[in-house]
Amino acid sequence: MSQSTPVLQVIDLKKELRVGEVRVQALRGVSFSVARGEFMGVIGPSGSGKSTLLGLIGGLDTPTEGRVLIDGVDITCMSERQLTRIRNEKIGFVFQFFNLIPTLTAQENVALPMQFALRRRANPTQRAKELLTLFGLGDRLHHRPSQLSGGQQQRVAIARALANEPALLLGDEPTGNLDSESSAVVMQALREVRERMGTTVILVTHSMDIAAQLDRVVTLVDGQVVSDGDPRLQAEQAFLKGKRATQNLPSIRG
Ligand SMILES: Nc1ncnc2c1ncn2[C@@H]1O[C@H](COP(=O)(O)OP(=O)(O)OP(=O)(O)O)[C@@H](O)[C@H]1O
Numbered sequence: 001m002s003q004s005t006p007v008l009q010v011i012d013l014k015k016e017l018r019v020g021e022v023r024v025q026a027l028r029g030v031s032f033s034v035a036r037g038e039f040m041g042v043i044g045p046s047g048s049g050k051s052t053l054l055g056l057i058g059g060l061d062t063p064t065e066g067r068v069l070i071d072g073v074d075i076t077c078m079s080e081r082q083l084t085r086i087r088n089e090k091i092g093f094v095f096q097f098f099n100l101i102p103t104l105t106a107q108e109n110v111a112l113p114m115q116f117a118l119r120r121r122a123n124p125t126q127r128a129k130e131l132l133t134l135f136g137l138g139d140r141l142h143h144r145p146s147q148l149s150g151g152q153q154q155r156v157a158i159a160r161a162l163a164n165e166p167a168l169l170l171g172d173e174p175t176g177n178l179d180s181e182s183s184a185v186v187m188q189a190l191r192e193v194r195e196r197m198g199t200t201v202i203l204v205t206h207s208m209d210i211a212a213q214l215d216r217v218v219t220l221v222d223g224q225v226v227s228d229g230d231p232r233l234q235a236e237q238a239f240l241k242g243k244r245a246t247q248n249l250p251s252i253r254g
């Protein structure tokens, strides 16, 4: 694989979901490509297909049509066994509700994925300690999730997601359940991940404040990409478009 191979390519992705007789076109042909180290967001109204898209990228679900390539490798035709391996080695997930194992300590939670990896590490416990220390939790190694704040739990979840050094870190509203202070701490942790490890980060978010902190934002509406680019430029374009619309108002009236 060359250095210039995109870490992720999404090609004309379609997903139809069914509930009884009702069919929903959750994704209607989504395409984009993501370079190594990008810090990217997916935004859009509720029901626009964001979680569906993230699930397909992460190999949690298979598309009706289209392809997902990770490091140039098509994951859409893989067996469940191959997918499990890709999920464990190439992809880290962070969810809104942390999903930590309640009976394990922070350190044990982070060490766990390393014990399932094909490429076994010499010392998962030591690496778990290093990762937690990186996220400011060096003094919380032996706490269980219930003994940690929401922001601390989410940092443990990020450390766990990074345990096997994935190429892609995927977050479905990772700050959706946090107050603004904890949310800022988690965003700072994610920025550090990108800077120190060069991991590509893709976040689904409802927050315009968070979207504005990202390099690139893809906007989905009704299962389709309606814009893709630098969020600051997009805000500017929306502003100019609004201004043009206002300038045009008299002629529309006339
Ligand atoms: N398991 C499912 N079975 C049937 N339809 C589903 C299923 N999951 C999602 N959908 C439908 O697919 C569409 C996209 O859902 P999705 O969860 O991807 O939206 P979303 O953008 O993540 O929304 P939100 O911002 O509310 O989380 C919606 O119309 C939803 O009703």
Ligand SMILES: [Mg+2]
Binding pocket: 050, 051, 052
């Ligand atoms: Mg969702």
